[in-house]
Amino acid sequence: MPSEPAGHEIPLCVPEVRGREWVYVKECLDSGWVSSVGSYVDRFEREMAQCVGTAHAVATVNGTAALHTALLVAGVMPDDEVLVSTLTFIAPVNAIRYAGAWPVLIDAEPVHAQMDPALVAQFLERDCVVTQGVLRNRATGRRIHAIVPVHILGHPCDLKPLLALARRYGLAVVEDATESLGAEYFDGEVWRGVGSLGDLSCFSFNGNKLITTGGGGMICTDNPQWAARAKYLTTQAKDDPIEYVHHEIGFNYRLTNIQAAMGCAQLEQLPAFVAKKRAIQTAYAAGLADLPGLRLLGSAAWAQSACWMPTAVIDARVFGCGSRALLQRLQACGIQTRPLWTPAHLNRPHAASPRVGGAMAERFHANALSLPCSVGLTTEDQQRVIAAIREASQ
């Protein structure tokens, strides 16, 4: 039976550029301040710090560079080990390797697909030992120095137990908040912005993130020395601005003023963007909740999710088809969806890494599909997505 005509394409997630982007970018071009120094870089850093709830912010060329720098600033040394989620976009795992360190891949918890604090506890208690004041992995002998909780899909990890473990074992916490700008976490007393709870946090302004600068990133921290060190490392570690003396190997990880200008305009719209993302999540929940064999990842009691990417988990036997068959059927209707990432431990460069579990991440990878969620998604288009999913389940 031929299905109805496909209609226009509905992309997974495209930027919304309807604010003061043109005004601010034009101001850069007219003034000649187009490169890596300029008032918009300072302003974007100031406003991001305010938005996240930290004292300082340092702009970077992208989120991966932010993660690399944050790990160095946190004191990660070559041959250290760093705990990180295995169910993530690969960037934080690669960033650990850029620092010369090794990831310890932690499985997801079954409900919200975030880093499982129970497995972190199990690893630190069972598989590590303190010798001469240094926490080491028993199996590899390497020092454990930091933990990178990745808040995937707009939803925070359960940070309270993770922070307690980090404190007990003396680990630095670098939040990968690249997908979760605008999300909040309830620590038992107050709601706090994601990215304000760890020692350092990282954001991305890639095209599909909550806000975009085309490409860009940010490091946030309350520690003034760490902020200064992040600025130093991202600007070629210049120790003398006249003689160009360098005591360390730095990086050119700077964000340009043009990009920062776009960032300032995007940040003004963040509350509206998050509100729209949450409305999209609510509409999917209303339109799909009764479908047997489909579960939409929801919000934990500790979370106000930014709902960056609404994601359905399919039970193939009950639903009628699997996640990849559903992806194909939706694609045939012009609707773009995406599975969750292949877990880091199944990617060749990281396959030999120490890990704790992994089966849950593999299950999410096999069964989950993220749904169209552009801020500009119309009600009609979203109803088309819902109708197409309902049709596929029959």
Ligand SMILES: *Cc1c(COP(=O)(O)O)cnc(C)c1O
């Ligand atoms: C997008 C993303 C990053 C950083 O991405 P860039 O493209 O380098 O800005 C890092 N971690 C996660 C989980 C991401 O989704």
